[in-house]
Amino acid sequence: MDLVNDPLSPAARSLTCSxxxxxxxxxxxxxxxxxxxxxxxxxxxLFVLDDAVLARWRDHANRLAFLLESLHDLDQSLxxxxxxxxxxxxxxxxxxxxxxxxxxxxxxxVAEDVSGYAARRLARLADAAAGARIGVTRHPGITxxxxxxxxxxxxxxxxxxxxxxRRWLDAPRRPPAAPPARxxxxxxxDPGRIPQLGELTAATPSAAAxxxxxxxxxxxxxxxxxGDHLDAYDAARDDLAADRTSRLAPYLHLGCLSPAAVAxxxxxxxxxxPFVRQIAWRDFFHQVLAARPDAASRDYRxxxxxxxxDTGALAAWQAGQTGYPVVDAGMRQLAAEGFLxxxxxxxxxxxxxxxxxxxxxxxxxHFLRYLLDGDIACNQLNWQWVAGTGxxxxxxxxxxxxxxxxxxxxxxxxxxxYVPELSGxxxxxxxxxxxxxxxxxxxxxxxVDHHAAIAEYRRRPRR
Numbered sequence: 001m002d003l004v005n006d007p008l009s010p011a012a013r014s015l016t017c018s019x020x021x022x023x024x025x026x027x028x029x030x031x032x033x034x035x036x037x038x039x040x041x042x043x044x045x046l047f048v049l050d051d052a053v054l055a056r057w058r059d060h061a062n063r064l065a066f067l068l069e070s071l072h073d074l075d076q077s078l079x080x081x082x083x084x085x086x087x088x089x090x091x092x093x094x095x096x097x098x099x100x101x102x103x104x105x106x107x108x109x110v111a112e113d114v115s116g117y118a119a120r121r122l123a124r125l126a127d128a129a130a131g132a133r134i135g136v137t138r139h140p141g142i143t144x145x146x147x148x149x150x151x152x153x154x155x156x157x158x159x160x161x162x163x164x165x166r167r168w169l170d171a172p173r174r175p176p177a178a179p180p181a182r183x184x185x186x187x188x189x190d191p192g193r194i195p196q197l198g199e200l201t202a203a204t205p206s207a208a209a210x211x212x213x214x215x216x217x218x219x220x221x222x223x224x225x226x227g228d229h230l231d232a233y234d235a236a237r238d239d240l241a242a243d244r245t246s247r248l249a250p251y252l253h254l255g256c257l258s259p260a261a262v263a264x265x266x267x268x269x270x271x272x273x274p275f276v277r278q279i280a281w282r283d284f285f286h287q288v289l290a291a292r293p294d295a296a297s298r299d300y301r302x303x304x305x306x307x308x309x310d311t312g313a314l315a316a317w318q319a320g321q322t323g324y325p326v327v328d329a330g331m332r333q334l335a336a337e338g339f340l341x342x343x344x345x346x347x348x349x350x351x352x353x354x355x356x357x358x359x360x361x362x363x364x365x366h367f368l369r370y371l372l373d374g375d376i377a378c379n380q381l382n383w384q385w386v387a388g389t390g391x392x393x394x395x396x397x398x399x400x401x402x403x404x405x406x407x408x409x410x411x412x413x414x415x416x417x418y419v420p421e422l423s424g425x426x427x428x429x430x431x432x433x434x435x436x437x438x439x440x441x442x443x444x445x446x447x448v449d450h451h452a453a454i455a456e457y458r459r460r461p462r463r
Contacts (some may be wrong), residue, residue, distance in 0.1 A: 017042040017186050019100045021110040022085075025141045025255035026070045027215040028077045028179045033139040037109040038180035039141050043102050044189060045078050047071060047097060049089040052117070056199060061203035062338035063374045066213040071194045073214025083183030087192040093125040093361050100134050102278050103186045112138040112257070114147055114286045116293030130317045143172055143283045147290035153207055157291035157389040160283050168280045176261060206403070209338035211250060211372055218251030218382035219422035222262065231271035238343045240326070241413035246275070249373035252282065259283075282378055288391060289377040296380045299359065303431070308461060316447055317352055318366055323438070323446035326405030327351045328417035336418070338372040349386040350399035355453040357460065360387035399455055405431035419443070422452060 012141055013153035020037035022045065028034065038270050039041050052149040057064055075085035100108055109127060110122065126136045140146050150167045151157070158433050184189075197205075211217075229236065236244040251257040260438045262278045266272035299305075316322055320331035330344035340348070345367075352363045364383040384390030388397055408417060412430035421441045422430055429437065438445055 006177070009183065011275060015040060015106070015450070017103050017105040018046070019044045019046055019103065019105045019108045021056040022047045022109060023111055023255075024253065025111045026074050027218075027256055027258060028074075028081070028140070029215065029219075030167040030176045030258035030261045031179070031255075032141045032177040033109040033111050033137075034180060035177035036137065036139060037107075038183065040105075040107070041184065042186040043083065043084050043180075043183050044099060044105065044182060044186060045083055046075075046086045046088065046096065047074075048092050049087065049195070049200075050092040051090055052092070053087075053183070056142055057200050059203050059369055059375065060210045061197065061201050061205045062370055063368075064200050065197050065205045065209070066211065066250055066338075066372050067254065068194060068197055068200075069217075070214030070215070070256050073216050073256075075194065076130075076193075077215065081180060081183040083190040085194070086162060086189060087194050089195075091129055092121050096125055096130060097128050097134070100154060101127070101132060102399065103135065103189060107135045107137060109137050111426055112288040114140055114145070115296060119293065129396075139259065140174060141177075141260075143286045144168075144173070144263050144279060145283055145287075147283075147287040147362045148288075157287045158284065161281065161289070161392075164284050164287070165277065165280050168283060173264070176258075176264070177327050200211070201425065206338045206370065207334055209372060211247065211332075211338070213250070213254070213255045213256065218248065218256040221251070222246070222248060222257060222265075226266060226412075230266060230269060230275065233271045234274040237274070238408050240329075240341055240343055240409040241411065243341070243418070247323045247339060249375070249378075250396075253373045253375040254377075277378070280427070282375075283349050285377040285381040285427055290411050295384065295390075296376050300384055300391055301389055301393040303323045303389060303395065306391070308357040310356065310358060311449060313356045314352075314358055314362055316444075317348070317356060317363075319351075319360070321444050321447075322351065324351065324401040324405075324450075325412075325415040325419055325422055325433070326409060327401050329409075329415045334367070334370050338370050338398060341366070342413075343404075344414075345382065346386055347399050349383055349396070351401055353383075355360045355399050355401075355448050355450055357453075357457060358390065360384060400450060400459075402432050402450065403414055429444055 013160045018037040018040035020034050020043055022421050025031050025033060071085060078085050088099060096175050101244045145168060150171050236242050252259050258278055263276045267276045292300060320328035322328055327348050330340055332349045334340040349363055352358050353360050360383045367379055381390055385392060388395040412427045415430050426435060
């Protein structure tokens with residue numbers, strides 16, 4: 001039998017209708033899964049609000065707001081091509097399959113992902129679709145290189161960034177995927193609607209978390225930031241007060257921007273190489289998580305740490321009331337903006353895990369509640385890098401908060417911006433205010449003595 005000419009065959013149905021399932025690739029440009037689906041006469045561009053994910057995100061108002069804005073932008077782009085975003089809600093794999101069956105589709109196109117949950121739901125979809133004689137094709141697009149594209153000798157994933165980066169730079173790249181010229185929905189498909197934020201969460205977004213979601217906003221921000229700041233990125237990226245980091249992470253996380261396209265665009269421009277190196281770090285963490293999905297919640301290299309159970313200290317850290325100005329500025333920026341400068345992320349993470357001896361998972365969970373980017377691979381594995389439990393298990397990686405403040409916020413402007421009670425202090429004392437000044441300004445004394453806390457950290461028993 002000629003399967004292509006058999007009207008009931010998957011091959012024939014895939015020529016007639018395909019499903020494009022958007023996940024973390026919410027864009028039209030350089031989207032391999034969308035480009036493949038557009039080869040069919042009819043396409044259902046589908047996004048499923050996964051009940052299991054929504055249950056985990058119910059307190060994550062910043063991320064949900066950014067997601068909804070990104071979906072609205074994607075819908076507008078698809079409507080400009082003649083289609084629309086079809087929105088459904090429910091259990092992910094059955095909902096995708098039900099939509100495919102209802103549309104008479106023969107093929108489902110979806111980007112591959114690396115978390116344990118994403119891998120499991122893709123496997124469930126593939127199994128169910130096979131029983132319905134519907135093909136499922138996984139595509140690249142969430143990272144520059146697919147997680148298994150380069151491997152160390154005898155291993156599933158690189159554990160040290162530098163050799164990975166050398167290979168990453170020389171590895172062949174896939175060609176960019178052209179955006180479709182037109183999207184035509186099958187007849188009788190109801191696009192549904194994108195819900196309001198209040199339908200998904202009772203939480204409210206951070207007051208200053210005003211980053212607009214979506215491919216259009218992401219591309220505009222990329223061009224504006226690159227034009228203004230790319231050439232000085234390497235010199236300015238650790239300057240806390242200057243705020244010259246790109247803030248592109250949320251757009252990369254949800255795929256509003258293609259990481260491959262960003263790397264290709266910026267790599268050859270003046271100042272671009274150090275920024276592209278950060279994209280390589282993102283790929284590095286994704287290939288680690290693909291090989292070890294349990295690293296999202298378990299030590300990559302367990303050391304037998306005996307973490308402190310100190311709810312008061314944890315609450316003070318979360319509220320930005322530790323008595324260390326640069327730590328408190330960072331934690332307040334996170335709560336206010338849904339963003340935290342990368343240097344500040346390392347400082348506050350070191351303080352929690354090394355000075356307070358509190359489990360990195362507590363800090364990672366707090367970050368995910370606020371961060372617009374909230375990427376599991378980058379968030380969890382960066383936390384493990386600082387905590388000394390990750391691929392580079394260095395227990396001696398310690399950030400002295402006072403010295404870090406003086407070095408990366410020498411004038412004190414970052415602290416003044418986020419810790420207003422200290423705004424009148426001169427640079428000479430702002431990172432270590434005297435006790436009398438603290439009392440007069442209503443600013444707390446240091447939660448712990450850094451040197452004593454680190455000495456205790458080093459004495460703590462480990463296996």
